[in-house]
Amino acid sequence: MIEHFLVGFALLLGFFGGxxxxxxxxxxxxxxxxxxxxxxxxxxxxxxISCRAVDAALRLARAEEATLMPAYLATVPKQLPLDCAIPNxxxxxxxxxxxIEQRATGQGxxxxxxxxxxxxxxxxxxxxxEHERFDxxxxxxxxxxxxxxxxxxxxWLLRKAPAEVLILRPSPSDDARVFAAxxxx
Amino acid sequence: MSRGHYKIFLGMAAGVGKTYRMLQEGRAxxxxxxxxxxxxLEPHKRQExxxxxxxxxxxxxxxxSYREVEVEEMDLAALLARAPDLALIDELAHSNAPGLVxxxxxxxxxxxxxxxxxxxxxxxxxxxxxxxxQVAELTGVRVRETVPDSVLGTADEVVLIDLTPEALVxxxxxxxxxxxxxIDAALNNFFRIENLAALREVSLRQVAEDVEAKRLTLHVAxxxxxxxxxxxxxxxxxxxxxxxxxxxxTPSSQRLVRRAWRSAQRLGTDLDLLWVxxxxxPVEGEVERQVTALRQLASVLxxxxxxxxxxxxxxxxxxxxxxxxxxxxxxxxxxxxRGFARLRxxxxxxxxxxxxxxxxxxxxxxxxxxxxxx
Numbered sequence: 179m180i181e182h183f184l185v186g187f188a189l190l191l192g193f194f195g196g197x198x199x200x201x202x203x204x205x206x207x208x209x210x211x212x213x214x215x216x217x218x219x220x221x222x223x224x225x226x227i228s229c230r231a232v233d234a235a236l237r238l239a240r241a242e243e244a245t246l247m248p249a250y251l252a253t254v255p256k257q258l259p260l261d262c263a264i265p266n267x268x269x270x271x272x273x274x275x276x277x278i279e280q281r282a283t284g285q286g287x288x289x290x291x292x293x294x295x296x297x298x299x300x301x302x303x304x305x306x307x308e309h310e311r312f313d314x315x316x317x318x319x320x321x322x323x324x325x326x327x328x329x330x331x332x333x334w335l336l337r338k339a340p341a342e343v344l345i346l347r348p349s350p351s352d353d354a355r356v357f358a359a360x361x362x363x
Numbered sequence: 364m365s366r367g368h369y370k371i372f373l374g375m376a377a378g379v380g381k382t383y384r385m386l387q388e389g390r391a392x393x394x395x396x397x398x399x400x401x402x403x404l405e406p407h408k409r410q411e412x413x414x415x416x417x418x419x420x421x422x423x424x425x426x427x428s429y430r431e432v433e434v435e436e437m438d439l440a441a442l443l444a445r446a447p448d449l450a451l452i453d454e455l456a457h458s459n460a461p462g463l464v465x466x467x468x469x470x471x472x473x474x475x476x477x478x479x480x481x482x483x484x485x486x487x488x489x490x491x492x493x494x495x496x497q498v499a500e501l502t503g504v505r506v507r508e509t510v511p512d513s514v515l516g517t518a519d520e521v522v523l524i525d526l527t528p529e530a531l532v533x534x535x536x537x538x539x540x541x542x543x544x545x546i547d548a549a550l551n552n553f554f555r556i557e558n559l560a561a562l563r564e565v566s567l568r569q570v571a572e573d574v575e576a577k578r579l580t581l582h583v584a585x586x587x588x589x590x591x592x593x594x595x596x597x598x599x600x601x602x603x604x605x606x607x608x609x610x611x612x613t614p615s616s617q618r619l620v621r622r623a624w625r626s627a628q629r630l631g632t633d634l635d636l637l638w639v640x641x642x643x644x645p646v647e648g649e650v651e652r653q654v655t656a657l658r659q660l661a662s663v664l665x666x667x668x669x670x671x672x673x674x675x676x677x678x679x680x681x682x683x684x685x686x687x688x689x690x691x692x693x694x695x696x697x698x699x700x701r702g703f704a705r706l707r708x709x710x711x712x713x714x715x716x717x718x719x720x721x722x723x724x725x726x727x728x729x730x731x732x733x734x735x736x737x
Binding site for chain 2: 290
């Protein structure tokens with residue numbers, strides 16, 4: 179009778195022990211999973227970004243199992259400290275970042291967004307390059323000259339970015355803006 | 364010897380009644396049996412103000428010769444020798460004539476406070492150093508006599524003497540602020556309604572910020588005392604709403620921050636972000652990068668990122684909720700619970716139980732799960 183009880187107790191212990199080990203391995207796997215730095219930077223400025231640029235960046239990110247890093251470049255007037263809060267500008271950036279994240283989630287691409295401040299778009303970009311790591315940069319060139327990065331900024335980026343830079347040719351389809359798409363949903 | 368109690372009557376402009384109120388409160392203290400003396404009074408030939416000073420002892424002023432003109436200043440030595448329980452000292456931003464112990468009257472006041480004398484004093488908002496430019500821009504008038512903002516911070520009490528711009532202009536027209544010949548000039552320059560409205564807003568904000576700063580300092584610094592005091596401390600002291608979002612150094616927290624910030628914007632309130640860090644765990648590699656990103660985002664949005672080291676997330680969050688007077692707590696959707704964690708109460712429920720009554724807990728859904736759910 180006692181033997182049966184001991185065998186039963188040992189089986190119970192074994193079951194719980196096995197469960198605990200399996201459980202800890204499962205957690206261990208999740209936290210110890212090697213994670214390469216594999217990011218695609220999508221810098222943008224102003225109040226909109228073309229769907230084509232976002233889709234191109236997402237396609238690349240998906241193919242390479244990379245994280246998309248949309249980065250909003252904000253300019254801070256010279257009379258204000260560079261690290262001051264910019265809630266009005268941030269509000270516009272939030273809407274675009276939300277829209278990009280929405281598209282990315284639909285395609286299973288992880289997103290890690292940034293908002294970088296500078297005295298100019300290029301200054302913000304330079305600050306971003308200084309402290310972030312990425313393997314590719316996708317930049318939409320604008321046909322209208324508008325609010326985005328200028329041609330000179332692109333040349334500067336090609337020279338300075340420690341990564342492959344993909345500059346997208348302007349296209350009529352650029353008129354389909356992510357922000358507008360997000361608002362329509 | 365303990366430092367004296369310091370009370371400042373702050374106004375948006377001359378004529379709102381700061382000196383009047385200071386004298387009124389001084390008289391009340393006198394009636395209550397305290398030893399009250401006027402250290403310095405500048406009644407500006409206003410009859411109502413002078414009437415309030417009747418019956419209050421005034422410490423004799425000190426005559427000083429400056430640029431061949433005899434001026435009268437507060438006699439600090441005489442005041443210290445007289446040592447009343449409470450001294451009424453007008454215009455703390457005043458610059459003393461050369462030759463006196465201190466350059467500024469607020470420095471005289473500091474010495475009186477150190478001697479254990481309670482002090483009531485007055486100042487206008489445009490004399491505060493940090494607001495001087497703003498006020499000059501708003502009104503076109505720049506004052507030369509400024510005081511560091513920290514002077515306001517050293518006060519135990521700041522009382523705002525508020526008056527609507529219309530009422531102040533009416534007082535001016537009635538000759539209660541300046542003599543008749545100066546009224547028109549004043550109305551056309553400094554005392555325009557739009558100027559006064561802007562100054563009033565600046566004053567109200569200043570006092571609100573001062574109240575907030577003192578509330579937070581008191582709450583953190585003071586240990587809990589009697590049961591009654593503890594009960595009082597449980598009551599959220601913030602007048603408006605205050606949001607606290609629990610974040611982790613992961614990209615997914617950014618969505619939570621964005622949501623929380625939008626809510627804070629709608630409520631017109633401040634946002635705090637809290638990361639409860641496991642004790643002893645180094646912040647390095649990817650975690651460090653994400654903490655930097657969170658800090659950056661908080662700075663852009665004007666939010667405050669708090670990092671607390673604690674092994675109990677719920678206890679740490681509840682403490683911060685009390686300290687900051689948070690009224691909303693926002694958390695991200697938890698990961699699916701595995702193993703023994705399934706037996707525990709869900710995080711939002713534990714937060715509800717641990718935080719003071721009246722604090723709402725809101726869960727921000729993960730983008731993925733929202734879409735899966737249709």
